Amino acid sequence: MTHGKADAAGQDRTPRRGNVWLVVLTVGLGLLATAVASVYDWRARDARETATFERRGFMILEGLSREIDVELEVVRSLARFLQVDAQGNAARFLEFAGPAQLRSPAIQALEWVPRVRAEERGAHEAEMQRLHGGYSVNERSSDGTLMRAANRTDYFPVAQAVPKTSNLPAIGYDIASDPVRRRMLEQARDSGRVATSPRLRLVQESADSYALLVAHPVYRRDIDIEDREGRREALAGFALGAVRLQTLVAKVLPDADRDHVDVHLLDLDAPVAEADLYGQPPPPGDRGPIVERTLDVGPRTWRATIRPREPLASAFTALGFWLLLGGGVIASLLLGASVHSVTRNHARIEREVQARTLDLAEARRRLEQANGELRKEAAERKRSEEERQRVAERVNESQKLESLGVLAGGVAHDFNNLLVGILANAGVAKGQVPPRNMAQATLADIERAALQAADLTKQMLAFSGRGRFVVETLDLSALVHDMGRLVRASISKNVTVHEELGPEVIPVEGDGTQLRQIVMNLMTNAAEAYEGGRGSVLVETGTLQADHAMLSELAAGDELAPGDYAVLMVRDEGVGMDDKTATRIFDPFFTTKFTGRGLGLAAVRGIVRGHQGALQVISAPGEGTTVRVLFPLSRRRVWTNSELGAGSSPAKDVGTVLVIDDEETVRQAVRLTLEDSGFEVIEAPDGLAGIEAFTSCADEVSAVVLDLTMPNLRGEEAFARLRATRYDVPIVLMSGYDERDIGSRIEGWTRASFLQKPFRTEELLGALRGVLES
Numbered sequence: 001m002t003h004g005k006a007d008a009a010g011q012d013r014t015p016r017r018g019n020v021w022l023v024v025l026t027v028g029l030g031l032l033a034t035a036v037a038s039v040y041d042w043r044a045r046d047a048r049e050t051a052t053f054e055r056r057g058f059m060i061l062e063g064l065s066r067e068i069d070v071e072l073e074v075v076r077s078l079a080r081f082l083q084v085d086a087q088g089n090a091a092r093f094l095e096f097a098g099p100a101q102l103r104s105p106a107i108q109a110l111e112w113v114p115r116v117r118a119e120e121r122g123a124h125e126a127e128m129q130r131l132h133g134g135y136s137v138n139e140r141s142s143d144g145t146l147m148r149a150a151n152r153t154d155y156f157p158v159a160q161a162v163p164k165t166s167n168l169p170a171i172g173y174d175i176a177s178d179p180v181r182r183r184m185l186e187q188a189r190d191s192g193r194v195a196t197s198p199r200l201r202l203v204q205e206s207a208d209s210y211a212l213l214v215a216h217p218v219y220r221r222d223i224d225i226e227d228r229e230g231r232r233e234a235l236a237g238f239a240l241g242a243v244r245l246q247t248l249v250a251k252v253l254p255d256a257d258r259d260h261v262d263v264h265l266l267d268l269d270a271p272v273a274e275a276d277l278y279g280q281p282p283p284p285g286d287r288g289p290i291v292e293r294t295l296d297v298g299p300r301t302w303r304a305t306i307r308p309r310e311p312l313a314s315a316f317t318a319l320g321f322w323l324l325l326g327g328g329v330i331a332s333l334l335l336g337a338s339v340h341s342v343t344r345n346h347a348r349i350e351r352e353v354q355a356r357t358l359d360l361a362e363a364r365r366r367l368e369q370a371n372g373e374l375r376k377e378a379a380e381r382k383r384s385e386e387e388r389q390r391v392a393e394r395v396n397e398s399q400k401l402e403s404l405g406v407l408a409g410g411v412a413h414d415f416n417n418l419l420v421g422i423l424a425n426a427g428v429a430k431g432q433v434p435p436r437n438m439a440q441a442t443l444a445d446i447e448r449a450a451l452q453a454a455d456l457t458k459q460m461l462a463f464s465g466r467g468r469f470v471v472e473t474l475d476l477s478a479l480v481h482d483m484g485r486l487v488r489a490s491i492s493k494n495v496t497v498h499e500e501l502g503p504e505v506i507p508v509e510g511d512g513t514q515l516r517q518i519v520m521n522l523m524t525n526a527a528e529a530y531e532g533g534r535g536s537v538l539v540e541t542g543t544l545q546a547d548h549a550m551l552s553e554l555a556a557g558d559e560l561a562p563g564d565y566a567v568l569m570v571r572d573e574g575v576g577m578d579d580k581t582a583t584r585i586f587d588p589f590f591t592t593k594f595t596g597r598g599l600g601l602a603a604v605r606g607i608v609r610g611h612q613g614a615l616q617v618i619s620a621p622g623e624g625t626t627v628r629v630l631f632p633l634s635r636r637r638v639w640t641n642s643e644l645g646a647g648s649s650p651a652k653d654v655g656t657v658l659v660i661d662d663e664e665t666v667r668q669a670v671r672l673t674l675e676d677s678g679f680e681v682i683e684a685p686d687g688l689a690g691i692e693a694f695t696s697c698a699d700e701v702s703a704v705v706l707d708l709t710m711p712n713l714r715g716e717e718a719f720a721r722l723r724a725t726r727y728d729v730p731i732v733l734m735s736g737y738d739e740r741d742i743g744s745r746i747e748g749w750t751r752a753s754f755l756q757k758p759f760r761t762e763e764l765l766g767a768l769r770g771v772l773e774s
Contacts, residue, residue, distance in 0.1 A: 022339055022340075023337075023339055023340045026332075026335055026339045027332050027333060027335070029332075030328065030331060030332025030333075030335050031328070031329060031332045033328070033332075034327075034328020034329060034331070034332060035328075037328060050289045053289050053291075053308055054289060054291055056257065056261075057261070057289075057291030057306040058291055058293070060252060060253060060254075060257070060261075060263075060306060061291065061293040061295075061304050061306065063252035064248070064249070064252045064295065064304060065293070065295050067106065067248060067251060067252050068248070068295060068297055070104060071104055071106060071107060071214065071241065071243050071248070072194055072196075072214055072297070072298060074100050074101075074103075074104050074107060074110070074241060075110075075194060075214045075215070075216050075239050075240070075241040076194060076216055076239075077100065078096065078097060078100065078110055078216070078239040078241070079216035079217070079218050079238075079239035081096050081239075082112060082218045082237070082239055083218050083219065083221070084221075090131060090160055093112055093160045093162070094160075094162060094164075097110040097160075097162040098162050098163075101162050101163065105247055105251060106243050106244055106247040106248040106251055107241050107242065107243055107244075108166075108167075108202060108211060108242040108243065108244045108247075109161050109162065109163070109166075109167045109170065109202075109240075109241070109242040110161070110162045110239075110240070110241050111158045111159075111160060111161045111162075111167070111170065111239075111240040111241070111242070112158075112159050112160040112161075112237065112239065112240075113156050113157065113158055113159065113175055113215075113237050113238040113239075113240050114156070114157070114159050114236065114237035115154055115155075115156060115235050115236055115237045116137065116154065116155040116156070116157060117153070117154055117155075118151065118152065118153055118154070118155075121137060121155060124137070124157075125137060128157075128159060128171075128172070132171055132172075135171065135172050136148055136149075136172055137149045137155050137157045137172055137174055138157075138172050138173055138174065139173070139174050139177035139178075140173075140177070140178070140203070146169075146173070146203075149174045149177060150177075152174075152176070154176065155174050155176065156174060156175045156176040156185060156237070156238065157172050157173060157174050157175070158170045158171055158172060158173050158175065158240070159171075169203050170202070170203045173203050175238075175240070180197060180198060180200065181197060181200070181213065184196065184197040184213060184215055185215055185238060187299060188215045188216060188217050188238065189217050189231055189232060189235050189238075190228045190231060190232070191299070192217060192219075192225075192231055193216070193298075193299075194214060194215070194216045194298045195214075195215050195216075195298055195299055196212060196213065196214050196215075196297050196298035196299065196300050197212060197213040197214075197215075198267055198269070198270040198274055198300075199211075199212070199245070199267065199270070199274060199276075199277050200212070200213055202242055209244065209245070209246045210245050210246075210277060210278070211242050211243060211244050211245060212242075212243040212245060212248075212277075212297070213240065213241070213242055213243075214240070214241040214242075214243060214298065215238045215239070215240050215241075216238065216239045217231070217235060217237075217238055218235075218236045218237050218238060218239055219231065219234040219235060219236055220234045220235075220236045245265065245277055245278045246278065249263055249265070249278055249279075259309070260308060260309055260310065261306055261307065261308055261309060262279055262280065262306070262307050262308075262309050263278060263279045263304070263305070263306055264276070264278065264279035264280060264281050264282070264304070264305040264306075264307075265277035265278040265279065265302055265303075265304055265305075266281065266302060266303045266304075266305070267300060267301075267302055268294075268300075268301045268302065268303055269299075269300045269301060277302065281305070282305060282307055288307055288308055289307065289308065290305060290306070290307045291305070291306045291307070292304065292305050292306075338352060418665065419757070419758030420663075420665070420666045420669050420670075420757050420758045420759065422446065422669075422758075423669075423758050423759065423760050423761070425669055425672065426443050426446045429443050471509055471510060471511060472509070472510075472511075472512065473507050473508070473509050473634050473636040473638050474507070474508055474509075474510065474512055474515065474638065475505045475506060475507060475638045476502075476506040476507075476508050476515075476541050476566050476568060476631070477501040477502050477505070477506050477541045478505075479512065479515055479516060479519065480499070480501060480519055480539060480541055480568065481499060481501060482516075483516050483519040483520055483523070484497055484499055484519075484523070484539060486520070487519075487520060487523045487524060487527070490524070491523075491524065491527040491528075492527060492530075492532065494530070494532070494533060494534045494535070495527040495530055495534070495535050495536065495537060496535075496536045496537070497523065497527075497536070497537045497539060498536055498537070498538050498539070499539050499540075500538065500539070500540045500541075501539075501540070501541045502541045502542045502543065505638055506541055506542070506543060506566045506633070507566075507633065507634040507635070507636060507638050508566045508611075508631045508632070508633065508634050509611075509632070509634045509636065510611045510631065511611075514607045514610070514611070515607075515611075517603070517604075517607065518568075518604050518607055518608070518629065519539075519568070521601070521603075521604050522568075522570040522604070522627050522629075523537060523539065523570055525601075525625075525627075526570050526571070526572035526574070526625065526627075527572070528574075529572045529574025529575055529576075529624065529625060530572070530574045530575075531574070531575060535572065535573060535574060536572075536573070537570065537571070537572050538569075538570070538571045538572075539568075539569070539570055540567075540568075540569040540571075541566070541567065541568055541569075542566075542567050543564060543565065543566055543567060543633060544564075544565055544567055544630075545562075545563070545564055545565075546560075546562055546563065546564075546565050546630065547562045548562055551614060551630075553616065554614035554615060554616045554628075554630065555586070555605065555614060555615050555616065555617075556605065556608060556609045556613070556614045556615070557614030557630070560612065560613075560614055560630075560632075563632070563633075564632075564633040565613075565630040565631060565632060565633055566630070566631045566632075566633050567628060567629070567630055568628070568629040568631075569626065569627070569628045569629075570626070570627045571624065571625070571626040571627075572624045572625055573623070573624035574624050574625065575621070575622065575624075576619045576620050576621045576622055576623050576624050576625055577619040577620075577621065577625060578620075578621050585601050585617060586601050586602050586605050587602060608629060608631075611631055611632075612631075612632055613629060613630050613631040613632065614629075614630045615627065615628065615629045615630070616628045654678055654679070654702075655679060655680070655702025655703065655772070656679070656680040656681070656682060656697075656700050656701050656702050657674050657679045657680070657681055657682070657701070657702060657703050657704070657705060657768070658681075658682045658684065658690065658693060658694055658701050658703075658704045658705070659671060659674075659681055659682070659683050659684070659704075659705045660684045660686070660687065660689075660690030660704065660705070660706045660707060660710070660718065661685075661705075661706075661707040661710070661734070662685055662686050662707065662709075662710040662711055663707070664685070666707070666734075666757075667683050667685070670705055670764065671683060673761050673764055673765070674764075674765075674768075677765055679702075679768075682697070682701070686710050686711055686712045686713065687710050687711075687712055687713025687714065687715065687717065687718035688712045688713045689712075690704075690706070690713075690718055690722075691713070691718060691721050691722070691725075694722055694725060694726075694729075695725055698725050698726045698729070699726075701726075701729065702730070702772065703729070703730040703731065703732065703768055703771060703772055704722060704729055704730070704731045704732070705731075705732045705734065705764075705768070706718060706719060706722070706731055706732070706733055706734065707734045707735070708733055708734065708735040709735060709736070715733065715735070719731060719733070719752075728751060729751070730751045730752070730768075730771035730772050730774070731751070731752045731753075731771065732752070732753055732754075732755055732764075732767045732768055732771055733752060733753070733754050733755065734755050734756075734757055734759075735754070735756060735757065736756065736757045751771050751774050752771060753767045753770055753771050754767075755767045
């Protein structure tokens with residue numbers, strides 16, 4: 001009996017011992033998983049915070065790099081301005097440098113530092129005393145006080161400074177008296193580019209902070225620069241900018257980061273003792289996240305470093321770790337208890353299954369939430385694709401207009417050569433036929449038809465943006481008023497024209513004929529919008545200040561700079577246009593009226609582009625149309641007819657003229673015209689043949705008529721070689737394009753004039769006589 005009880009007790013203890021090991025194993029695995037998950041969570045949090053800091057640091061350093069480039073570009077712009085304008089003009093210097101300094105707060109000062117030779121010092125000090133009072137060229141003594149500069153070959157004193165009040169101590173200070181500053185000036189002078197200094201304390205600064213000097217050379221324009229010695233001889237002075245490093249860093253450092261990150265700037269080209277520009281270097285052994293980047297500051301190289309001021313792992317992160325760890329331990333113990341309970345109670349297993357089912361429901365909810373995010377992302381991608389297609393359509397439209405412009409310009413150029421022959425032959429024939437002969441009327445009709453064809457080519461050139469602009473300064477309001485009287489006589493009497501013109505003179509620079517064509521086209525279109533009914537057309541002129549946002553909404557306005565513009569607005573309350581029609585109004589030969597209307601608004605757009613302007617059309621069906629045109633506002637004076645001088649009398653038509661043109665029709669027409677007027681003519685079919693003919697009889701040629709578009713040798717090259725052979729030879733340049741297209745390519749316009757094809761006999765003879773008399 002005793003033995004049997006022992007076996008029963010053993011059998012009873014065996015399942016319990018198995019339950020204990022199962023619980024221990026479950027709890028142990030749970031604790032191990034908790035420890036692994038806690039460590040992984042800690043490292044993941046640390047990695048995320050490090051990545052976030054690095055992204056923010058790179059953004060700050062990128063902003064610092066861009067800001068440095070901006071400050072250097074301000075000094076370069078000041079140098080270019082001084083190169084061509086205001087080296088000795090305080091008012092002009094202030095007008096340019098004042099706004100530039102205000103836009104860049106990190107720039108402590110913008111200065112003009114002229115080169116003053118020893119023999120010019122007295123005159124320079126006398127002139128500057130007249131402007132500043134108590135002025136002298138000075139330098140710092142050994143104790144730091146300012147004293148009169150010692151005798152040197154050259155001085156580089158600060159002559160102008162902006163802002164003037166805070167930089168008065170620097171006026172007259174000889175920059176070259178300090179060896180560090182002098183090496184910077186010499187580097188800029190010999191390289192012809194911007195140069196920067198190591199860290200410095202400015203003469204005008206009392207605060208204990210460092211600054212950076214930026215210098216760019218300004219050379220005299222009357223001395224050719226070929227090498228370093230040429231730069232030294234031609235040096236006129238320096239454009240100088242003083243950049244406060246503390247302000248530079250504060251400008252790019254967000255307010256939210258100023259108390260949490262440390263910025264350190266190190267000049268790699270400076271000695272170790274003077275290399276620290278801003279902030280403190282990372283302490284030795286610092287293992288925290290650090291963001292570094294090298295910055296090119298002119299010829300010098302900086303290393304910028306950003307590090308967190310405090311450890312990234314916050315108290316919240318540590319608390320989360322311990323919560324996760326404690327929760328895992330508790331969960332492991334609970335799981336062990338659950339396992340123990342499952343082995344003894346089937347009901348508890350069912351409750352555990354239900355708990356898992358709840359977990360699955362939560363996972364499903366999260367999955368649905370993730371699907372919603374994916375749908376949002378897909379919608380965003382669809383919007384991006386639609387925006388890309390809209391951009392592609394705008395690019396295709398621009399390329400189409402550019403291609404049509406090139407085609408129109410080429411056709412107009414070749415057509416002009418044919419019209420030259422027609423007009424010239426008609427003019428010669430009219431001079432040879434008796435005045436009362438019936439052929440005079442026929443020749444007049446031929447000439448009139450050719451001139452009408454010439455007007456068509458002008459419209460084609462205007463559409464291509466290469467029309468001939470006889471540029472002058474015009475009053476936009478006066479031009480509109482004059483054209484209004486002409487338009488009133490040509491439109492329906494049922495339509496009235498109201499003018500609201502600016503009270504002041506609105507000066508614009510442009511071709512009067514082309515601008516009048518714009519006014520007539522817009523006013524005529526507005527009158528025809530009433531389709532024979534009654535209505536009124538409002539014409540306004542004025543000025544406005546346009547910014548980038550406004551210009552970007554206008555046709556041809558993306559490439560314009562913000563500033564002051566003259567405005568022409570024509571408004572009607574006619575039938576208006578729908579969106580489909582509005583998208584085609586600038587297409588050549590498109591019209592909503594009867595067939596065969598011509599270039600229309602396409603020519604208007606070409607003229608506006610050629611005048612560096614922009615336009616906008618606002619229309620809706622039944623609400624009328626408003627057209628607004630912007631032109632750059634001119635600073636020049638508008639001259640009246642009574643202020644313009646009279647022309648000179650024509651010269652006697654004698655001498656030998658060399659005609660160089662690759663079009664035989666043009667050569668023959670010009671030859672007939674000149675021979676009929678009394679000149680002797682030599683012909684050449686291209687530039688090389690023309691140079692050979694001129695070289696053989698240079699002293700006998702009175703003048704040259706030269707085409708600018710020829711094979712073998714271009715017109716501008718032929719022009720240069722003709723002047724090299726005989727520098728004073730009178731030359732008349734011919735082209736089917738605008739005079740401005742060639743003005744920048746040809747130097748030495750003395751005794752030279754421009755004649756655009758096609759031209760009449762009187763225009764050719766007038767141009768030739770003009771260069772012979774000049």
